[in-house]
Amino acid sequence: MGDRLTPLLWRTGLALALVCGIGLLPWLSRTDPALTVLRARSAERAPTPEVLADIRAQLGLDAGPSRLLGEWAGGLWRGDAGRSWLSGAEVTPVVLHALGVSLLLMAVALAAAVGTAALVCARTLYRQGGRGRAGGGSAVLAALPEFLTASVLATVVGVQLGWLPALGWYGPRWTVLPALALGLPAGAVLGRLLDDLLPGAFAEPWAAAAVARGLPRRRIARHAVHRCLPGLLPNLGLFVVGLTGGAVAVEQIFDIPGLGRTTLRAALAQDLPVLQAGTLVLVLLAAAAAGAARLAARLLTGPALRDGALPTLHRPITPARGAQPLLYGGVLLGVVALGLPRDPLAVDTVERLRPPSWAHPFGTDALGRDLLGRVAHGAFDTLLLAVAIGAVSLLTGLVLGALPRLSGPLADTLNAVPPVLGALLVTAVAGSGPATPAIAVSAVAWAPLAAHTSALLRQERAAPHVMAARGLGAGRRHLFRRALLPAVLPPVTRHALLRLPGTALALASLAFLGLGAQPPSPEWGLLLAENQPYAERAPWAVLAPAAVLALLGALAVSAAGGVRRPGRRTTEAGAQKHLAVREPAATE
DSSP: OHHHHHHHHHHHHHHHHHHHHHHTTTHHTTOHHHHHHHHOOOOOOOHHHHHHHHHHHHHGGGGGGHHHHHHHHHHHHHTOOOOTTOOOOBHHHHHHHHHHHHHHHHHHHHHHHHHHHHHHHHHHHHHTSSSSOOOHHHHHHHSSSSSHHHHHIIIIIIIISSSSSOOOSSSGGGGHHHHHHHHHHHHHHHHHHHHHHHHHTTTTTHHHHHOOOOOOOHHHHHHHHHHOOOOOHHHHHHHOOOHHSOOOHHHHHTTTOOOHHHHHHHHHHTTTTHHHHHHHHHHHHHHHHHHHHHHHHHHHHHHHHHOOOOOSOOOOOOOOOOOOOHHHHHHHHHHHHHHHTTTOOOGGGGTTTTOOSSSSSOOOOTTOOBBHHHHHHHHHHIIIHHHHHHHHHHHHHHHHHHHHHHHHHHHHHTTTSSSHHHHHHHHHHHOSTTHHHHHHHHHHHHHHHHHHHHHHHHHHHHHHHHHHHHTTTHHHHIIIIIIIIIHHHHHHHHHHHHHHHHHHHHHHHHHHHHSSSTTTTHHHHHHHHHHGGGGGOOOOHHHHHHHHHHHHHHHHHHHHTTTTOOOOEEEEEHHHHHTSSHHHHTTT
């Protein structure tokens, strides 16, 4: 009973801390909430002392943050989340309507993600053996920014072709384009993770027995997916929450009144009742998704997890060899080398929005600046920062993933916070600056890696050779160092490499929404934000930074294919023999 109660108390404490931190947001940022509310209500009205005093009296700001937070929390028991500081409308109906919109969008986006993941894994499922064979197309798809995909779909499919509506939220047809913008990148990442597990499932004895009995290939493939799902479900739960509260940019582009957009507007205007209620709903949704994922994983594995009869899916295999990482890396280095001698800040209005030419291979932007030079110089800001965040996230994910009772509730709670809201909270506490987006992204980037680590460790501990080694007297440290860590480190490292473009995209999303790098910085996300209004007239201005982001994704995925567990010991019996071969090691 105590073991079940502790995570619940831990989750409750984290949720309360997060909501209380949001309630203190104006005071932490040392801004006058009355002035912020006045500007959000009417930008033209003069902020005279009388007007500000009247707003403070209306909102009860003179009572202080503690009393305001207490009154708001007291109303929750009656289903009353207060009234909006901006419109005066009741918060509960507004947030519930936004939640319904986001859940519908999430469901359609999740269906698109599942379909995309199936296409990514189709080749491996058909061949039923060997290494994962997902191609570079999924890497490019996973590296495309959601807001860029949304802009292209809205402009081309919605406006130019007129096949589907591009703006608003009035029925099922309005869900297709935003769901594709969200589901395609998420499905590409999920497909890569599943494709990484499938070869291990097809190598298990049951698969060989099924082939010998003449079972249909489709049925064998279905059982292989069923075998791999427990290791994917924690990340799938995180994706569900990310597709609900993290779809801020997509909701902005398609003018969708979802929870992410509602929370963003409340955060920018410091409309605390709406912001607190929206964040609390996201935290509850994250807890529900995590609980459902854990329950589904237990149901799928059955008694095998409890009885130690679950073979590992990460068998030692020979590292992949190929020239793709060298090719992608060489192209990326070539782009940077060619652009570094160019001035990224030189303005020439005569040359504005010029198409690619010998003088400007990537064309120019709206101020006539050379895009090749800006992309090359922005590589240092984007790539180095993304790699640093990725390395820190990998280390943090591995450490906290080994402590699931601590990291599980923390990861679920932090994942419920949209990066935009995280950036605003970081700005309020630490002030604005170039480090703000890095801190905001780092705070949540480790959560998927920790969830992946916990899921894999749970299954590896149930592997027969690990159970046998434990029965022979191997200690916890020895098992972790010799059996668990070697099996878990390669797939989690590959996962971290797959997330590297996503980290760059998170930084780009903050820049796109005006919360990251500021002009005239050539950071890739800012380049996309600056040139997105000219996408129809000068598509090269957007395609140039998008292409290097896609190239980064292809490089990360191809490099991840070479991160493999060494193939010297190719059987579980060999691993078991190695674990128990020395008596001193078994007493650690």
